[in-house]
Amino acid sequence: MAILVLVMVGQRNLFAVVVLAGIYSFLMATVLVALDAVDVAMTEASVGAGISTVLLLGALYLTKGEEAKPLHRPVLPLIVSVAVGGALVYGTLGLPAFGDPQAPIHTHVAPHYLAESVKQTGVPNVVTSVLASYRGFDTLGETTVVFTAGAGVIALLRRRRRNGENDR
Amino acid sequence: MKGDLILRVIAKLLMPFILVFALYVQFHGELGPGGGFQAGVIIAAAIVFYAIVFGLPAARRLLPDALVESMVAAGVLIYAGVGLAGLVLGGNYLDYFVLDHDPVHGQERGIFWVEAGVAITVCGVMLKVFYMFAARARDLDS
Numbered sequence: 001m002a003i004l005v006l007v008m009v010g011q012r013n014l015f016a017v018v019v020l021a022g023i024y025s026f027l028m029a030t031v032l033v034a035l036d037a038v039d040v041a042m043t044e045a046s047v048g049a050g051i052s053t054v055l056l057l058g059a060l061y062l063t064k065g066e067e068a069k070p071l072h073r074p075v076l077p078l079i080v081s082v083a084v085g086g087a088l089v090y091g092t093l094g095l096p097a098f099g100d101p102q103a104p105i106h107t108h109v110a111p112h113y114l115a116e117s118v119k120q121t122g123v124p125n126v127v128t129s130v131l132a133s134y135r136g137f138d139t140l141g142e143t144t145v146v147f148t149a150g151a152g153v154i155a156l157l158r159r160r161r162r163n164g165e166n167d168r
Numbered sequence: 169m170k171g172d173l174i175l176r177v178i179a180k181l182l183m184p185f186i187l188v189f190a191l192y193v194q195f196h197g198e199l200g201p202g203g204g205f206q207a208g209v210i211i212a213a214a215i216v217f218y219a220i221v222f223g224l225p226a227a228r229r230l231l232p233d234a235l236v237e238s239m240v241a242a243g244v245l246i247y248a249g250v251g252l253a254g255l256v257l258g259g260n261y262l263d264y265f266v267l268d269h270d271p272v273h274g275q276e277r278g279i280f281w282v283e284a285g286v287a288i289t290v291c292g293v294m295l296k297v298f299y300m301f302a303a304r305a306r307d308l309d310s
């Protein structure tokens with residue numbers, strides 16, 4: 001995956017970048033399957049590799065296939081992103097070790113969900129019961145976010161089209 | 169791609185399987201991996217596939233713009249409606265225990281409708297975004 005990202009950064013042909021991003025998403029999905037997060041893997045494969053690849057190709061059709069040469073050397077953005085990345089990696093050092101049974105997420109509400117989910121909701125897939133029932137408000141918020149994104153796209157693209165017609 | 173016979177035949181053969189798989193992901197999400205979000209995306213992918221092979225006007229005849237736009241809003245309304253139904257029946261907002269005589273059945277019913285709402289909104293938004301991009305491409309062509 002790291003090699004893939006480096007190739008994507010170096011690549012000037014945007015079509016190749018879109019295809020490589022799709023491959024990256026599929027690799028990410030296999031990583032998530034290896035971590036036993038099948039629900040997330042499914043979402044990553046269908047959204048990241050499927051729909052967003054199609055949308056990016058659609059956007060590519062509207063623009064040119066080659067990335068323009070940058071006007072100046074991107075030194076400052078490079079420093080900022082390396083600094084932020086370094087800070088995040090430094091932050092992960094403070095987290096409990098991977099799979100640590102004493103980590104706070106394993107001792108707070110997770111055992112309650114795992115033990116009581118089937119009894120309380122009748123749903124064997126704990127991911128679904130947490131998503132839709134215990135954390136119902138969060139999911140309502142997420143759905144609203146998706147709705148807002150769709151409404152925003154509708155508003156933006158519609159107006160632009162009308163302007164274009166006026167210009168002609 | 170309209171003249172490509174093999175693609176058209178294969179696309180027609182694949183469509184029902186994709187849609188059945190989407191419904192399986194939707195309704196089997198309580199037992200296995202999956203749920204409303206994934207099912208909505210798969211349905212949208214099926215329609216996008218149809219649009220790519222048969223052309224955007226065919227897809228728009230299948231699912232008109234007005235329907236897609238109302239799906240965007242309808243899903244959120246269903247989700248919020250489940251919450252309000254909990255309030256009306258004497259529970260808290262998004263409390264599913266009161267939706268049926270048996271609390272466990274009430275939970276199942278609530279989760280079912282909530283997942284349906286998520287699927288409808290996600291499918292509508294994905295399709296709407298695709299339609300808008302594709303329609304712009306067509307405008308450039310003409």
